[in-house]
Amino acid sequence: MREGRRQVSTKRRSSGNNFVLQGSLLAVAGILVRLIGMVYRIPLSAIISDEGNGYYTSAFSIYTLLLILSSYSMPTAISKLISQNLAAKRFKNTERVLRVSFIYASIMGAVMAFVLFFGADAIAGALKKPFASYALRALAPTVWIMAYLGLLRGYFQGMGNMIPTAISQILEQIANAVFSVLMAYLLFAKGKEANLLYNNTEYSYAFGAMGGAIGTGVGAFIALLFFLMLYSYQRPRLRKRAKKDSSMVESYERSALLLFSTMVPILISSTVYNISSVLDDYFYSSIMTKLQIPTKRIVMEWGIFGEYHILFNIPVALANALSSSLIPSLTAAVASHDRKKTLGQIQTSIRFSMLIAVPCTVGMCILAEPLCRMLFPGKNVMLLINVTRIGALAVLFYSLSTISNAILQGLGHLNLPLKHSIISLVFHLASLLLLLYGKTGIYGVVVSNILFAIMMCILNQAAIKRHTRCVIDWGKTIGYPILASLIMGIFAFGCYFLIHFLLPEKLGKGRIGSALSLLPAIFVAVVLYFGSLLKMNAFSKEDLDEMPMGGRLKRFIKD
Known part of the structure; x- marks a missing residue:
């Protein structure tokens, strides 16, 4: 009897350790990816300057939004469906989910790439940065590539294997770093020639930003090749396992419905959660223009905001990694009605996220000056230092809101993060407008983002406590x-x-x-x-x- 209890206890501990191990693996990969991203942005920023960074940051805000619509929600949704089918040993359905997801990725990837390429001029004009159109067009093929990449990452994550995702992220970022700097250097020189030809100073910055965007596409393509080789290697074993499955197979219509019903709440929630950066860009540029701030200064300050986000994203990578590994295991725990395991994973994920987020918040604040001077020295470094000091608090609340979003999704309450995101977005925009018209400039954008994350944390934690009676x-x-x-x-x-x-x-x-x-x-x-x-x-x-x-x-x- 005791031996049986010991085995059950060992099994539970092993499951918990696997969750933390998988999360830690993705966390290490995520932090390494952010570090590589930070390192390569140093020479990239030196090449394209703050003005080029302004175009680059604006283009990436739009790219990220379209990426959400085409593929961002796919890893989470697919991993959730795959883990559910594997827990019930419905192996044929896992393959069906993959086929339906491929169709979705093909259609949505193509549509979003088309919108980004042919709508680049209109989008850049709306953001009051017409020269950002070059970087936007360069990112169009990447949207399509990332749709397939998101599909394969979600498939392997749903199988409980985070290693392919971790390796692919590192490969992607290394290639991105090399080709972004190389292409930015080459195209910045071409832009200088265009400056002389058209008697304008902005072509070099715009072409440099375009070069950085091209590197992103090269990195995504290499990561996709890695996954295709890995899937080709494992496909015979997966198909053999599916053939032995005698369970009832769901129709394609049923599989598609399940995929969409799982994906749409996550997609809308993620869209609302991330559209704030696009709206920030739009309102900041529009209001600053109304306040008669020179366009060159607007672009420069937005470039500084982009550099701050590089620093901000490194510690937040842990929360993203934990959330990716949490959803499949939490979904399985909920499906098996294992309350103890469910509550344990909720508490563990929040605790490990805070163990990193809190010291990073304090560290970014007190060491902002040497950090910024070491990574992004330049004529506007004091503005970056002040933005980083104020914005350090965002690390804590974004980490907590990210992990609490994943908890609610893993518990099956997919609509709650959406509802909370909408409420927080309205609160964020109201505070943003007040701050901008109060002439706080780029600091108003930083503070309103912190308020957004705080509101998300309050709403999410209240919902988790209400639905699980989990006491943190x-x-x-x-x-x-x-x-x-x-x-x-x-x-x-x-x-x-x-x-x-x-x-x-x-x-x-x-x-x-x-x-x-x-x-x-x-x-x-x-x-x-x-x-x-x-x-x-x-x-x-x-x-x-x-x-x-x-x-x-x-x-x-x-x-």
Whole structure:
């Protein structure tokens, strides 16, 4: 009897560890991808300058929105359906879901690519940045490629295998980095020739942004080739398994209906959740123009906002990774009516997300100056530093809102994130308009984005508690990380300030001097943060069992 209980306990722990391991794998890949993205944006920004970054950021906002409609919701929806079928051992239906998804990807990818290519001039004109049309057209083929890529990522994630997604993301970003910088360099030079020919200064920035956009397409294509080779290798085994399946097969119409009913709420919710960046761009450009702010300054400030988002996206990658790995396993737990496992995964996902988001928020705020001077030095670096300090708070609330969205989706409440996104978007836009007309400029965009995420967190957490009666120990979940982060922040800032004070003034404000003062401060921050958590007994041995490499930290836990 005891042996049987021990086996059940071991099985549950193994399932929990697998969830955290898969999430950690995607988190590491996601953070690595963001780091590569940050590293290559340094030379890219140096080539195309803040003005080129403005065109690049605007084009990517539109590209992201169309990407949501064509493929963004596919990994989540497909992984959910695949995991449900696998849990019931309906292997033939998994293949049917894949075929229906392929048809959707083909149609929607083509439509969105057509809209982006032929509507580039109209879209760029509406954003008050006509030269952004070059980057928009360059991104059109990528929308179609990403539709198929999203399909295959969702398929393998639904099978509980996050490794292909992690590898493909890294391959995609490496190729993106190499070709973005190379094409931006070549096309920026061509743009200078066009400047002389047409007596205009903007062609070099626009062509440089277009070069960066081309690199994105090359990266996506290489990732797609990787998945096609992987699927071709596994296809015989998958088809053999499906042939042995004697369960009833759903019709194509039924499979399509299930796919759409799963995808549409996620799609609309994601659209509402991400359309804010496009609306921010539109309202910011329009209102600043009405306030008689020069167009060149508007484009430059939007480029600064794009650089801030590069820094912001790195820690948020953890929440995205955890949400991707959470949905299939949480769906399976709900389907098997395993309440203990369901509540455990909810608590674990929120806690691990906060363990990273809280110190990153504090770190971005106190170390904003050396971070920005090291990565994006330039004539407008002080504006970037101030934006980063204010916007650091967004890391905490976007991480929490992202993971809580995934929890609600995994629980089967697909419409709730949509409802909450709409409410939060209305609140966000109202605050944005008030702030912009109050002449806060780009700071108004940053603050209104924070308010959007806060509203999402409040609504999502209330819904999770209402539907699961899950009680989150916020003292343990967020209290310990905040206290440890404050201790970390004081000593990390002291380390930075001391080194910065000892360096010559000219060197201290340059890229090399900033790196010399920042890197030791980050090392001190990491050691003190986790050291403080261990000292406060914030972790139990069971917690460390679920944490990546947690076994090595067990010796620091008192019995």
